[in-house]
Amino acid sequence: MAGVFELVDEYEVTSSLTSINLGGGSSGSSGLNASIDSTYDTYFVTGSGAVLDGGNSIYLRWLVSGSEDLTANTKQWAQRAMYSNTSNEYRFYTSNYTELTLQNGTQAGENSAFYLYLNCFPESSVGSMVTVHSAWDHYGSPVGSGNRAYSRLGGAGDMTKQSCDGITIWSGSNFTAGTFRLFGLVK
């Protein structure tokens, strides 16, 4: 039915790993061989209960034919970094990834959550765009002092005119828990 979100891919972390691929065909973490393609124009992503085993961050990269696009300086992103304990900041870079969170807490109960909209991914004649809104428990300073909630709002784009068939959610630490879902908005 038009206008309904349909589940395309899903991965539940059951053992520690550093990245989760949603879509990307056979490179996908779920084994469902799902891809972002022209079946849908708009995709919606949720990540929740994401727990890291180190005070690291969560990032996103674009998948092209199931492989991470590591081409330097092709992803542009600008986000409002919002802090419970101090003034907000602008955060913007050109790189080969985008941040979704920064400096996650690792104390009991601390975790991250986010939702994303993905547009233009299947089209080869334009870039691939992501909007981001996230929330997480920050590790505090000194580390472990906790009691801070941070949030991000903004966007990121792959400025290369190419089709992207998935995303990878990754960290410099291990994910020990988390639920990640990719939905397509029925045309």
Added chain:
Amino acid sequence: MLEFIKKVSNTSVSSLVMSNIFSADYDDYLIQQTAYDDASSTNDGTMRLLDSGGTVITASEYYYAGENTRTYNNFSESNGVGETSFGYFGFQDSSTTTGVGMSMYVFKPHESSLFTKCIWQAQMGGGGQGRWYGGSHQVAETITGIQFDTGSGTVDIDCIVYGIKGL
């Protein structure tokens, strides 16, 4: 996909309780506030969570941060550390009846080992501003519902809850 769970409405109330809306059936939820208007006095709405027994959590356990995109001035920001509620939901001036629209995602409320995350966006006629916030209830416990409060006076209020369904 989204599955409808419940719609709760009331008129001329200072709070709206939505109990037993979170369960093990879903990990995450979308809540749409489709009415928050006809305020009897100027107010700035807040939101609290309900624990496993359905009791409103009023302890200093709410942490949040966000941005206010204002039509009448430079953008502003607000935050809270150890507050007794999540703040900055629906602002209404008693002289206006133009309402509030709000969307909020609630992540893993039923998971007793995690801090529940809430991410909300709202646009309000009173004061002419958008609000973009993220927050964490920093006590690990099962959350079963929410309560919206005006803080002052009464409003008419409607809310719809959807579960985000996975495999």
